[in-house]
Amino acid sequence: MSRHDQGHWSWSGNKYRSASGALNQLKKKTQKAEEEHKQEKEESEKVLHSFAAANALLKQRETELLSENSQLKVQAAQLQDTVQHLQTSQARRQEYSAKIALMTAKLQDTDGKLDLSTELARERKAQIADLQRQNKDLEKKLKDAQQRAARAELQIVGMEEPKRRSKKAKAE
Numbered sequence: 001m002s003r004h005d006q007g008h009w010s011w012s013g014n015k016y017r018s019a020s021g022a023l024n025q026l027k028k029k030t031q032k033a034e035e036e037h038k039q040e041k042e043e044s045e046k047v048l049h050s051f052a053a054a055n056a057l058l059k060q061r062e063t064e065l066l067s068e069n070s071q072l073k074v075q076a077a078q079l080q081d082t083v084q085h086l087q088t089s090q091a092r093r094q095e096y097s098a099k100i101a102l103m104t105a106k107l108q109d110t111d112g113k114l115d116l117s118t119e120l121a122r123e124r125k126a127q128i129a130d131l132q133r134q135n136k137d138l139e140k141k142l143k144d145a146q147q148r149a150a151r152a153e154l155q156i157v158g159m160e161e162p163k164r165r166s167k168k169a170k171a172e
Contacts, residue, residue, distance in 0.1 A: 068159060071159075072156060072159060075152060075155070075156055076156070078152070079149060079152050079153065079156075082145060082148060082149050082152070083149065085145060086142060086145045086146060086149065089138055089141055089142045089145065090142060092138055093135060093138040093139060093142060096131055096134055096135040096138065097135060099131055100128060100131045100132060100135060103124065103127060103128050103131065104128060106124075107121075107124050107125070107128065
């Protein structure tokens, strides 16, 4: 073999080794890329599961808020009933106060102008005392109803606060 032939074979061998090394590097890079792809896929699946869990929690919270909303509507209807009851009680109290004032005026007029029998005066005083007692009872009932209404209103305001925070968190 001539030197020229030996150089040719030497050059071909170098070329083969170089190509073989490049192929091995390409295989390593491919394997590494496949591993990275597998890891990224696993991480994506974890993130997807996290989103699914968060979505389930949001749906649960939405259900809870809908339930709270229904409860608030019931409480609002009850409050409306209480307000109407208060208005009725207040009207009765005013009616009794007017009757008391009228009877007191009549009694004073009668005592001043006429000579009433003791029995009649006692009856009127008893009626006035009875009306005053009824008026006091109504005032107490009115005050109790107003306190219940105030507590119910505070309770509703307290229940709406987490609802506002939840809406704010959803908006963000």
